Amino acid sequence: MEAEVYKGYAIWGHAIREHGDILQSERYAGSGTITxxxxxxxxxxxxxxxxxxxxxxxxxxxxxxxxxxxHG
Known part of the structure; x- marks a missing residue:
């Protein structure tokens, strides 16, 4: 998880490892959160x-x- 402060908001970038075929390379689902x-x-x-x-x-x-x- 990567975090920073932006215009007074705390923001996070998330990486969730996806479970797939064992022969495939790892992939990550990305998402963001704002507080x-x-x-x-x-x-x-x-x-x-x-x-x-x-x-x-x-x-x-x-x-x-x-x-x-x-939204600001």
Whole structure:
């Protein structure tokens, strides 16, 4: 999980390892979460399937940035 503060919101990019065929390379589902203080604001749901944990986390953070920018 990758976290940062953006325009007063705490945002997280999540990477959830997908369980697939043992012969396939690992893949990660990406998602994002936004909070302010200790209050939940919004979560993305699954944004897609990514080849690396880092790519999945970056997608979650990018989603959170865009959500805040469009609702702020």
């Amino acid at each position: 302010i203080g200790s209050k939940f604001v919004e979560a993305s749901g699954v944004l897609g399937s990514f080849e690396t944990e880092e790519d999945a986390q970056v997608a979650g953070l990018a989603w959170a940035h865009a959500w805040i920018d469009s």
